[in-house]
Every structure is written in C-alpha cells, then in structure tokens.
Amino acid sequence: MTDNHxxxxxxxxxxxxxxxxxxxxVETRMTLADCLRHKLxxxxxxxxxxxxxxxxxxxxxxxxxxxxxxMLAVQANDAEITTVEGIASGDGEWHPLQQAFHEHHAxxxxxxxxxxxxxxxxxxxxxxxxxxxxxREALSGNICRCTGYQGIVRAVxxxxxxxxxxxxxxxx
Amino acid sequence: xxxxxVVKPPPFRYHDPGTLEEAVALGASLDNAKFLxxxxxxxxxxxxxxxxxxxxxxxxxxxxxxHIGEAAGRLVIxxxxxxxxxxxxxxxxxxxxxxxxxxxxxGHPQTRNRGTIGGSxxxxxxxxxxxxxxxxxxxxxxxxxxxxxxxxxxxxxxAFYMTPAIGHDEIVSAVSFTPWPAGHxxxxxxxxxxxxxxxxxxxxxxxxxGTDGTVNRAGIVLAGVGxxxxxxxxxxxxxxxxxxxxxxxxxxxxxxxxxxxxxDVHASPSYRRHLAVELTSRALRSALAxxxxxxxx
Ligand code: FES
Ligand code: FES
Numbered sequence: 232m233t234d235n236h237x238x239x240x241x242x243x244x245x246x247x248x249x250x251x252x253x254x255x256x257v258e259t260r261m262t263l264a265d266c267l268r269h270k271l272x273x274x275x276x277x278x279x280x281x282x283x284x285x286x287x288x289x290x291x292x293x294x295x296x297x298x299x300x301x302m303l304a305v306q307a308n309d310a311e312i313t314t315v316e317g318i319a320s321g322d323g324e325w326h327p328l329q330q331a332f333h334e335h336h337a338x339x340x341x342x343x344x345x346x347x348x349x350x351x352x353x354x355x356x357x358x359x360x361x362x363x364x365x366x367r368e369a370l371s372g373n374i375c376r377c378t379g380y381q382g383i384v385r386a387v388x389x390x391x392x393x394x395x396x397x398x399x400x401x402x403x
Numbered sequence: 404x405x406x407x408x409v410v411k412p413p414p415f416r417y418h419d420p421g422t423l424e425e426a427v428a429l430g431a432s433l434d435n436a437k438f439l440x441x442x443x444x445x446x447x448x449x450x451x452x453x454x455x456x457x458x459x460x461x462x463x464x465x466x467x468x469x470h471i472g473e474a475a476g477r478l479v480i481x482x483x484x485x486x487x488x489x490x491x492x493x494x495x496x497x498x499x500x501x502x503x504x505x506x507x508x509x510g511h512p513q514t515r516n517r518g519t520i521g522g523s524x525x526x527x528x529x530x531x532x533x534x535x536x537x538x539x540x541x542x543x544x545x546x547x548x549x550x551x552x553x554x555x556x557x558x559x560x561x562a563f564y565m566t567p568a569i570g571h572d573e574i575v576s577a578v579s580f581t582p583w584p585a586g587h588x589x590x591x592x593x594x595x596x597x598x599x600x601x602x603x604x605x606x607x608x609x610x611x612x613g614t615d616g617t618v619n620r621a622g623i624v625l626a627g628v629g630x631x632x633x634x635x636x637x638x639x640x641x642x643x644x645x646x647x648x649x650x651x652x653x654x655x656x657x658x659x660x661x662x663x664x665x666x667d668v669h670a671s672p673s674y675r676r677h678l679a680v681e682l683t684s685r686a687l688r689s690a691l692a693x694x695x696x697x698x699x700x
Contacts, residue, residue: 262411269409298443305417372513
C-alpha cells in the first residue's frame with residue numbers, strides 16, 4: 232500500500248440526470264448508484280446486492296440499461312442517465328409501464344420496481360411487440376422477492392400494447 | 404465536509420487513458436494496478452473488497468479497442484467491444500452464429516450492455532461461455548504490452564485457474580479467428596441453476612460437412628468441466644468421417660464421460676461428467692437441427 236490513499240482521489244464530473252445537467256465532485260471510487268442516491272438525492276434507484284446480481288440498481292446510461300452498482304460515477308462523466316424518477320412525462324403523468332404496473336399489481340414492496348421499470352423502458356423501445364417468453368427473458372436480470380412475476384409479465388405485455396397504441400401512427 | 408461514508412470499493416487512484424499506448428505505459432509504471440474493462444466482474448470484486456488495487460486503469464475511454472470487422476479472411480473483435488454489440492453484429496452472426504447463441508446465455512441484457520469480450524476472457528471464469536467459444540474457434544488473442552504486441556493461441560491463453568498467461572502490464576487488445584466454412588452448423592448448450600447464472604457445464608459444438616453429408620470436421624469444447632475450457636478430442640474423432648446420425652452422436656457424447664472434471668460447491672465431478680455427456684449430445688442435435696452459416700466473401 233502506498234501514499235496514494237491519504238487524499239481521496241476526486242474528480243469533477245458532469246452527469247445529465249433525467250435531463251438535468253449536474254456538475255459535481257465525486258470520489259473516483261464512488262459507484263454511480265451511490266452517487267445518484269447520496270450526491271444527487273435520486274433515491275428511487277435501489278441497492279440490493281451491490282454486486283450485479285439483483286438488478287434493483289438498474290438505470291439507463293445513454294439509453295442502455297446498466298447496473299449502476301457496477302459503474303463508477305466517474306465513468307458516467309458526460310453521459311445521460313435516466314433513473315426511475317425520470318421515466319414519467321414532465322407533467323407528472325405516469326409512463327404507460329408505471330400505469331400498467333399499478334393496475335396489474337406488478338409490485339408489492341416495490342424494492343425491485345425501479346430497476347424493472349428502467350430495464351423495460353429499454354426493452355420495449357427495442358422490441359415494441361414482444362411475445363410473453365421474450366418478456367420473461369428480458370426480466371431475467373431482475374429479482375423480485377414478492378410478486379411471483381406473473382403480474383409483472385402481464386403488466387409489461389399490457390404496457391407494450393399501450394405504447395403501441397400511443398405510437399400507433401408510426402408503427403407498422 | 405468529508406465525502407459521504409457510503410463508498411464500497413477500497414481507495415485507489417483512477418486513470419482513464421485515451422489510447423492503448425497510454426494504458427500500456429500506465430500499466431508498466433504503476434504498482435499494484437488493475438485494468439478495468441466492462442466492470443461486470445472487477446466491480447463486484449472491488450465492492451466486496453476481494454481486490455485491493457492501488458490503481459485502477461479504466462479502458463473504457465479507448466475507442467480504438469471497440470470494433471468488429473473482417474480482415475484477410477478472419478473475423479476480428481476489439482477487446483472492449485460490448486457483449487451486446489457482438490450479440491447484435493450481423494457480420495458475426497452470418498459467419499459465426501455460435502457467437503450469438505453463446506452470448507444469449509451470458510448474464511443478462513443489463514450486464515451484456517457493459518460486459519466486454521476482453522474482460523470475460525481475462526477474468527477466465529471456468530464456467531464462462533466466451534472463453535469456451537474462442538477455444539472452439541481456435542481463436543488468436545492479440546496482446547499489447549511494454550515490449551510490444553504479441554499473439555497467443557487460445558489454447559495457450561489460460562495459465563491456470565482464472566489466470567491468463569499474460570503479464571500484469573499486458574492488455575488484450577483484440578481476438579481474431581478464421582470462421583468455419585459456409586454451411587457449418589453450431590450450438591451452445593449449457594445447464595445453469597437459473598438462466599443467466601454461470602453454467603455448471605456448457606458445450607460449444609461446431610460441425611462442418613462434406614458434400615456427401617459426412618462430418619469433415621467437428622469442434623467440441625466444454626466450459627465448467629476443468630479450470631479452463633476443455634476440448635473433447637475423443638468426441639471430435641468419433642464424429643469425423645461419418646454421418647452425424649443418432650448412433651454417432653451418442654457414441655461421441657459418451658466419450659465425455661472420460662473427461663477429468665473438477666469439484667466445487669455446485670457439483671461433483673461425476674455430476675459434471677453426466678452433464679458433459681448429456682449436453683454434448685443436446686448440442687450436437689441442436690446444431691444439426693439448425694440452418695448452416697453463411698460464407699465470408
Ligand atoms: S444492487 Fe446492483 S445489481 Fe443488485
Ligand atoms: S415487489 Fe418486492 S421485491 Fe419485487
């Protein structure tokens with residue numbers, strides 16, 4: 232061990248979180264998840280396992296889902312981050328996924344929900360009309376200890392239909 | 404005001420070079436440094452403080468390490484290419500469908516968005532899919548270091564358990580391989596306790612055929628059996644120069660019962676051998692049932 236550790240290694244980073252540009256100093260060893268929660272107050276992002284297994288911490292980094300516990304905040308410098316706080320529309324209307332989760336009892340304690348919603352935003356963006364087994368496959372990286380998944384699968388399929396209807400004019 | 408007391412990784416100095424040369428120079432000059440690729444293995448180890456590096460050299464800001472292409476009849480993949488981009492590459496899928504078939508079983512979409520082929524290769528988990536695929540393809544591993552670049556055949560890449568045969572100051576820059584001929588068939592089949600988990604045993608199978616339908620060449624490589632990918636040459640020999648009929652498949656798969664298999668908390672050696680036989684048979688049947696690959700022109 233060397234004298235490297237006497238001063239924290241910090242950097243100034245720019246994160247665009249849910250459309251809002253934030254410039255902050257972070258310790259370089261701080262994970263993106265801890266930065267979002269403790270530096271930026273975005274506590275909707277949850278931490279379950281902190282080693283990449285449970286999916287609770289999933290956020291979108293430049294539109295792609297990623298485990299925020301497995302990224303350093305400094306690695307997200309200049310990136311656009313979407314957390315669960317950012318998926319509803321600006322006027323507060325729920326995202327069709329949120330509405331469908333509400334109606335299909337797709338959450339119970341809600342611990343897993345933020346990571347599932349962000350993952351499904353990416354998934355339905357890429358696959359607007361998924362089969363049920365594709366939804367199950369897409370959910371495989373998110374652990375839910377409460378619901379038994381059936382309601383989640385139904386909600387995602389329902390939300391896919393709502394999104395298709397909303398974007399109806401442009402879908403094939 | 405100090406930093407919030409929420410940080411899990413141990414203290415280190417962070418470096419994010421923009422070129423491979425800078426990364427190599429940093430690796431050569433810094434003590435107790437770790438290269439950070441996609442972070443899907445090293446970050447958990449840092450969060451749990453299994454590793455305590457003084458320096459972390461992040462390779463994510465080196466654009467030149469991320470590419471998929473074709474050169475002189477070989478397919479070339481940059482070490483920092485995300486698994487998700489490899490899975491979605493039409494070029495790779497056309498000429499080497501095995502790649503996508505294996506990747507669909509690597510972790511989850513969220514981890515494949517970040518995880519890289521070079522990271523998986525250097526982490527060298529015995530059960531990992533990508534090292535087995537690269538072994539089945541007889542890939543070449545391209546490495547950069549302070550003494551210049553060198554190539555290592557995949558057979559010589561694992562040194563021992565979870566340890567590649569490269570120096571601590573060397574960096575895998577790319578992998579390349581000659582795709583199997585047009586019309587070849589392949590499959591990757593594994594058994595894991597939950598989808599997306601590391602497999603207990605996985606099998607990469609490749610088959611190429613003569614004009615009469617007999618097998619010209621077979622490739623059978625298993626993950627999760629030994630500390631590094633294991634090629635079952637006995638199975639390959641049983642398959643070649645004959646029709647891939649059910650008897651041939653059965654007799655080839657049965658040779659996997661003689662492999663030396665490791666033991667850990669997940670499975671005994673005899674269970675691993677049982678899986679090796681069954682999964683090899685399934686992989687061969689699955690390969691035969693699918694379409695042949697396209698040609699690299
Ligand atoms: S907290 Fe990140 S995957 Fe579990
Ligand atoms: S709702 Fe409780 S973990 Fe999913």
